[in-house]
Amino acid sequence: MIDLVVASAPLIGRGLLVTLGVSLAVLVLGSLVGLAGGLCLLYGSRALQWGVRIYVDALRGIPHLVLIFAIFYGFPALGLQLSAIAAGIVALSLFCGAHVAEVVRGAVASIPRGQADAAAAIGLAFRDRLRHVILPQAVGRFLPAWVNTAVEIVKSSSLVSLVSVVDLTMATQQIVGRTREALLFYGVAALLYFAINFSLSLMGRQLERRYSHG
Amino acid sequence: MYQFNWRPVFDNFGLLAKGLALGLGIALLALAIGCVIGLAAAFCRVHGPRWARFVAAAYVELVRNIPLLLIIYFVYFGLPLLGVSLFDNIWSFILALAVYAGAYLAEVFRAGIEAVGKGQIEAARALGLTRLRVARRVTIPLMFRIALPALGNTFVSLFKDTSVASAIAVPELTYGAIRINVNTWRVIEVYLVVGALYLATCYAIVALLRQTERRLRGIH
Numbered sequence: 001m002i003d004l005v006v007a008s009a010p011l012i013g014r015g016l017l018v019t020l021g022v023s024l025a026v027l028v029l030g031s032l033v034g035l036a037g038g039l040c041l042l043y044g045s046r047a048l049q050w051g052v053r054i055y056v057d058a059l060r061g062i063p064h065l066v067l068i069f070a071i072f073y074g075f076p077a078l079g080l081q082l083s084a085i086a087a088g089i090v091a092l093s094l095f096c097g098a099h100v101a102e103v104v105r106g107a108v109a110s111i112p113r114g115q116a117d118a119a120a121a122i123g124l125a126f127r128d129r130l131r132h133v134i135l136p137q138a139v140g141r142f143l144p145a146w147v148n149t150a151v152e153i154v155k156s157s158s159l160v161s162l163v164s165v166v167d168l169t170m171a172t173q174q175i176v177g178r179t180r181e182a183l184l185f186y187g188v189a190a191l192l193y194f195a196i197n198f199s200l201s202l203m204g205r206q207l208e209r210r211y212s213h214g
Numbered sequence: 215m216y217q218f219n220w221r222p223v224f225d226n227f228g229l230l231a232k233g234l235a236l237g238l239g240i241a242l243l244a245l246a247i248g249c250v251i252g253l254a255a256a257f258c259r260v261h262g263p264r265w266a267r268f269v270a271a272a273y274v275e276l277v278r279n280i281p282l283l284l285i286i287y288f289v290y291f292g293l294p295l296l297g298v299s300l301f302d303n304i305w306s307f308i309l310a311l312a313v314y315a316g317a318y319l320a321e322v323f324r325a326g327i328e329a330v331g332k333g334q335i336e337a338a339r340a341l342g343l344t345r346l347r348v349a350r351r352v353t354i355p356l357m358f359r360i361a362l363p364a365l366g367n368t369f370v371s372l373f374k375d376t377s378v379a380s381a382i383a384v385p386e387l388t389y390g391a392i393r394i395n396v397n398t399w400r401v402i403e404v405y406l407v408v409g410a411l412y413l414a415t416c417y418a419i420v421a422l423l424r425q426t427e428r429r430l431r432g433i434h
Contacts, residue, residue: 058413060416061374061412061413061414061415061416061417062374062409062412062413063374063375063376063377063378063388063412064374064377065377065378065380065388066377066388066391066405066408066409066412067409069388069391069392069405070401070405070409073395073401073405074401074402074405077216077399077401077402078216078402151278151279154281155279155280155281155282156281157281158281158282158283158284159281159283159378161283162283162380162381169281169283169284169287172284172287173287173291176287176291176292176295177291180295181295182288182291182292182293182295182296183292183296186284186287186288186292189280189284190276190280190284190288193279193280193281193284194275194276194279194280197279197280198275198279201279
């Protein structure tokens with residue numbers, strides 16, 4: 001059993017790296033999109049608010065896998081070549097962005113209005129109000145929800161295996177197919193996913209504590 | 215410029231409609247089984263002895279932190295390798311989704327149980343009801359009313375999760391899309407229609423739930 005694990009370790013390791021890489025790329029891209037989207041929802045012109053609202057609400061009603069397939073198979077039909085991994089990252093980033101936009105909006109909306117008014121009263125410009133008064137307070141509310149999103153993204157990253165990316169899930173599938181050791185290797189994969197997500201949650205809790213004191 | 219051709223999609227619309235119905239049925243069944251699992255886990259976590267608390271907590275934390283796809287593969291490919299070949303692909307998926315849903319519902323129900331007023335329970339106990347009867351007649355009905363909105367949201371996300379069943383060839387909506395694409399390669403049209411179908415169904419469910427909630431609130 002031990003030599004089976006040793007023999008499979010490189011493939012599992014490569015799969016794990018792909019899972020981590022995809023998740024990280026999605027989180028970075030999605031958070032940027034989400035931050036911009038959230039600020040549009042809060043402070044954008046009416047047209048901008050509408051546009052972002054439609055984006056956020058539309059993605060909420062579509063399964064992640066459907067968008068991954070649509071982008072992976074659809075883009076080539078439009079004459080755009082996109083690798084499987086890129087298609088997965090784009091699709092999941094769109095979901096991540098929609099989630100984060102809503103989280104940002106909620107976090108800022110939870111800050112009492114008086115704070116913004118007070119900051120305006122002492123003559124801070126819009127950008128300074130946002131940077132020095134609103135956003136630092138919103139971070140404490142933003143982080144726990146953001147960490148939840150991150151956990152969901154790591155889990156959803158497994159869907160890229162269905163467009164033939166060899167991530168942790170696909171690597172596990174290949175190894176189980178070859179060795180027929182189901183309990184062992186599904187167990188290893190489950191523990192690895194659990195370790196990533198549980199440490200994310202712990203990190204989130206710690207950050208939350210730090211920011212909850214202001 | 216891309217030339218749209220909607221014919222293949224509409225010629226095969228029956229495939230999509232059947233897939234949609236199957237997805238809804240699977241989600242409903244998984245929700246029902248998940249409710250049983252979740253209820254058991256929630257009661258274990260709140261009222262159980264120490265070992266039961268630990269088992270319930272371990273189940274909830276583990277399942278909520280691993281991908282659904284991995285659970286599906288374990289049930290569909292793993293269990294037969296371990297000598298358990300009881301389920302075809304549809305039942306494997308239902309089972310996997312129910313186990314997955316149970317972990318989320320356990321948290322929903324736990325919050326619900328904890329939100330039921332202590333006074334209500336004490337009053338019921340004072341009337342001479344046994345603990346089991348208190349749970350059945352007081353805690354669970356009150357808890358369900360508190361948990362109803364979260365239950366509805368869980369149903370919507372379970373319905374969306376049924377798309378993953380296409381990975382093991384369950385003929386639901388996403389698999390229908392794959393089938394049509396293999397035969398006709400009208401990818402853009404197919405996914406536009408399928409996306410719209412998912413979107414419309416999700417919002418229809420949400421609207422229906424809102425109405426039910428309002429009506430339930432009207433009674434009291």
